[in-house]
Amino acid sequence: MRGSIIRTLILWIFFLGFFGYAVSIQHEELKKVRSNQPFEDNLRLPSSEVLKLTALRYDMVAADLLWIRSIQSFGGRGMTNRDWRPVYDLFDKITDLDPGFEQCYTFGNMVIGDEGGRQKEGLGLINKGMFQFSLLRQYRIPFEGMYVANWQMKDVDKARWYGRIARKRADSPDWVPRIVAYLEVQSGAYYIGFDRFLNNFLLAVDANDIGLQSIALNKLKESVDKWNKSLLNKALDEYTSSTGRLPSRIEDLATMPALKNYEVAEISRLVALCERYLQKLSRPELSDDILTSITLPTQAQMNAPIEDTTNTRNMLGLQNLIFRQCLVKRSGIPEEPNGSHYVLNGTLLGTKPTDERLEVIASENGVREYLQNLLYAFRATIDKRKKELGRTPESLREVFYCDPVTTEPFGGKFQYDPKTGNLRSTSAPDL
Amino acid sequence: MGKILAIALNTFKEAVRNKVLYFLLIFALLIMGFSSVISDLSIAAPEKMVIDLGLGAIDFFGFLISVFVGIYLIYNEMERKTIYTIVSKPIDRQQFILGKYFGLLITVYVNIAIMSIFFFTVLYFREATQPDVVTKAIFKELGPGKFESVGNYYVYHVQAFFIAAGKGIATLFGYWEPITHHLLRVVFMSAMSLAIITAFAILYSTFSTPTLSAVFTFLTFIIGNLCEDILRYADKLAQKAGGVAQLVGPDKMKYWFAMVATHITPNLALLDKFSDAVHGPWDAKTPTIHSVPIDWVVVVYGITYVAGVLSLACLIFNRRNFK
Numbered sequence: 080m081r082g083s084i085i086r087t088l089i090l091w092i093f094f095l096g097f098f099g100y101a102v103s104i105q106h107e108e109l110k111k112v113r114s115n116q117p118f119e120d121n122l123r124l125p126s127s128e129v130l131k132l133t134a135l136r137y138d139m140v141a142a143d144l145l146w147i148r149s150i151q152s153f154g155g156r157g158m159t160n161r162d163w164r165p166v167y168d169l170f171d172k173i174t175d176l177d178p179g180f181e182q183c184y185t186f187g188n189m190v191i192g193d194e195g196g197r198q199k200e201g202l203g204l205i206n207k208g209m210f211q212f213s214l215l216r217q218y219r220i221p222f223e224g225m226y227v228a229n230w231q232m233k234d235v236d237k238a239r240w241y242g243r244i245a246r247k248r249a250d251s252p253d254w255v256p257r258i259v260a261y262l263e264v265q266s267g268a269y270y271i272g273f274d275r276f277l278n279n280f281l282l283a284v285d286a287n288d289i290g291l292q293s294i295a296l297n298k299l300k301e302s303v304d305k306w307n308k309s310l311l312n313k314a315l316d317e318y319t320s321s322t323g324r325l326p327s328r329i330e331d332l333a334t335m336p337a338l339k340n341y342e343v344a345e346i347s348r349l350v351a352l353c354e355r356y357l358q359k360l361s362r363p364e365l366s367d368d369i370l371t372s373i374t375l376p377t378q379a380q381m382n383a384p385i386e387d388t389t390n391t392r393n394m395l396g397l398q399n400l401i402f403r404q405c406l407v408k409r410s411g412i413p414e415e416p417n418g419s420h421y422v423l424n425g426t427l428l429g430t431k432p433t434d435e436r437l438e439v440i441a442s443e444n445g446v447r448e449y450l451q452n453l454l455y456a457f458r459a460t461i462d463k464r465k466k467e468l469g470r471t472p473e474s475l476r477e478v479f480y481c482d483p484v485t486t487e488p489f490g491g492k493f494q495y496d497p498k499t500g501n502l503r504s505t506s507a508p509d510l
Numbered sequence: 511m512g513k514i515l516a517i518a519l520n521t522f523k524e525a526v527r528n529k530v531l532y533f534l535l536i537f538a539l540l541i542m543g544f545s546s547v548i549s550d551l552s553i554a555a556p557e558k559m560v561i562d563l564g565l566g567a568i569d570f571f572g573f574l575i576s577v578f579v580g581i582y583l584i585y586n587e588m589e590r591k592t593i594y595t596i597v598s599k600p601i602d603r604q605q606f607i608l609g610k611y612f613g614l615l616i617t618v619y620v621n622i623a624i625m626s627i628f629f630f631t632v633l634y635f636r637e638a639t640q641p642d643v644v645t646k647a648i649f650k651e652l653g654p655g656k657f658e659s660v661g662n663y664y665v666y667h668v669q670a671f672f673i674a675a676g677k678g679i680a681t682l683f684g685y686w687e688p689i690t691h692h693l694l695r696v697v698f699m700s701a702m703s704l705a706i707i708t709a710f711a712i713l714y715s716t717f718s719t720p721t722l723s724a725v726f727t728f729l730t731f732i733i734g735n736l737c738e739d740i741l742r743y744a745d746k747l748a749q750k751a752g753g754v755a756q757l758v759g760p761d762k763m764k765y766w767f768a769m770v771a772t773h774i775t776p777n778l779a780l781l782d783k784f785s786d787a788v789h790g791p792w793d794a795k796t797p798t799i800h801s802v803p804i805d806w807v808v809v810v811y812g813i814t815y816v817a818g819v820l821s822l823a824c825l826i827f828n829r830r831n832f833k
Contacts, residue, residue: 135735136782140566143559147551179789182554213789 124168127175134176142177145169149183153190163195170204184208185223192227201227209244218248218255225262235266253282260298269306273344274402276302281394281401284353284365293369300373300416303344304442307413311421311440313337327490329423329440333411344405346416351376352401355385356394374418419444426453426488450488451510457493457502471500513601514609521583521613522620530578535621538571539628546632557689558788560636564629565693565784568622569700573731576618576704580711581723583610584827593832604824611712611820618704623682626697631671631678633689638670692790692802696783699804702812703781707731709819710776716827733771734778744768776815780808 124130124145134141149169170187174180184204192201205224208214221244229238242259245251260275276298283291314335318326326332350373354364386400394401415421419442426449427439441449464478465471472478475495487493491506504510525531545563549556584607587593596606637643648661681690710730714723733740747765748754757765783802790800 132736132739135732136779136784137566137570139562139784139788143548143552143562146555146559147548150551150553177785179785180555180558181789182558186554213785 124172127172130172130176138176142173142180145173145176146183149173163191163197163200167191167200174204174207178211179213181208181214181217181219184220188223188227192231198227198232216249218245218251221245221248222255229262235262238262239266239268257298264302264305267309269302272302273299277402278398281398285393285395289366289368292366296369299349300346303346303416306343307415307421308438308440310337310341310343310413315440325429326423329412329421338412339410340408342406342408343413345407345414347374347376347414348380348407349401349405351380351383352385352404353394354381356388356397356401359385359388360392372417374414374416415442417442417444422446422489424449424488425486425490446488447507447510450504450507453485454502454504454510461500461502465500471497473497513605514612517606517609518612518616521610522616525579525614525617528579531575531617531621534571534574534578535624538567538625541567542625542629542632546636560633561693561788562784564632565696565700565787568625568629568697571625572618572622572700572704573707575621576614576708576711577724577727579617580614580708581715581720581727583614584712584715585720588832597832603828607712607716607824607827608820611709614712615705615708618708619701622697622701627678627682630681630690631674634674634677634687635671637689638674639667688799691799693787695802695804696787699781699783702809703778705816706776706778706812706819709816709823713819713823716823716830730775734776737772737775737777738779740768741772744772781812
């Protein structure tokens, strides 16, 4: 009995001694782990070839386990110096093990590009996944590439390349071509952009979807507007370099080489053609709801001859025909597509606007809006000064502490009435 | 044929008494059940993870069962001297080997069937217990933001489990939903590769000890999975030298050794259809459904390979002296 107790006691001592010592060693080792960067071990993974060999035929399972690890690693990056390499290495290896893992490419691109700011490396993953055999039908990966290239890298040409691939993929939704068309216009490929939006518009006409028609028509107007403005800006450059001064009116640009015998699409022609062809196909005419703020066709355009339509029963079938007929060769100031005219914004003329929305050449309506905003800002400053002085300021000099240097956008003048404190523009007294 | 069947059934009865079988089966089922938990850790593609792990578990544990059960079958007969009572009867030795093989194969396939039912059940149950599906099932929307409870959460889950189990069993007989489309074909191809491995387990057990048989079968499994890599290695050697004719010395030997090895070892990668099940071709109209075409040439390859290995096993066993 006594011997048994002693034996038990000795065993307990052994257990506590050995186990306690092992725990103390482990404790010291854990301290060392703390000094390492979390997930640093990801960098010490064997190469993809070795991983693939050791995974035997269970490489997809291995990829899944690494995928979980990569998510942990991404989540744990808050603890680290946000080094992108360990997590990139993981995504690269996962996609080597399972080349068809679509989510790994897109998520990897988001982690590396969006979050990590390494867009080039993120696009590396996208490029790797985009042409994997099992992913050839999927639009998502090139679409992500387009997103990163355009909105993060500001590389429109690269974005167009990804967008064109995404558009052709079998599961590409109908809104992808619209975004791609937008990129085409942004990059200066106006013909392509116009053609793509025309496709959207005619599809919507065939589907009798007024909402989509309106969206597509607005995009068409936008692309024609950008197209026109690119020509006008070129003419402005030619004018300033040939004369050494700034133009006083937009008409001054009409004789410049850039505005001689150029080709451009016209919205008024498009509307005329659509109405004529719809009539010929015995289809209802375009809804008045979409024909607001638009340059309507002239009588001559409405009477212009149209082609034979016997080969088709819908508007989409006429796309190439309509596209060709929308194009016109002309000289002089182009037609503004929103029912307005192009004018020079005198305030911005000769300056380099920092905001890309501010344009030296804009529609008359746009410049009026700009003038209205200017007047609003000036009037607010006058009111503020009025409160400070306790009376109406005697002159604009008293408001701005110097003579006003801002030119009136239409070339007129700002008139200040010291009696009432009112500020008006001579070009647009109604504003 | 009757004798082979009798031995096969007897082998099956003997195998199901083996506790290792149950441990492996329980472990496989746990992994499949656990895959559902692991997939929740993934922020994307959880179904992919469940399918990958499920198919992987069926294949790998099927392999372990065929090894750990198979290697003892013939050894035990000789160790316990029960082989004498069999060979003294009008039974050919090849009938004995074939009976043992088919008995083991039935054991492996019954286990695959159980694992598959469980796997399909997990997939169906996951589908049925997605939050939106559960909400739709147990709540009725009376108006914007107003819901009325029309069912019990726990009762719904119990019901969903039994329905999923029913569907799981039905899937084994051809029923499918988008989530299980063609998965049975993948399991079928796995079963074919296990038939080859089982044949090797029987072959090795005709002339060696269980430990060695297990080692040999494991190595065969590894080489079988690396068959295509070995071929690429051989090609790389030749490419490096500027052509097969330019190979000299050890490289030449390595090349021909690799070439022979790739031709005589089973190419198990041919029967691996896991990737097709997850990323295979799909119809643009139903992008969630992947199709896994059955390659009948590969099936014929598997059958003829098994026949070849079993013939060799019979040849060796016929010459074996039981004294």
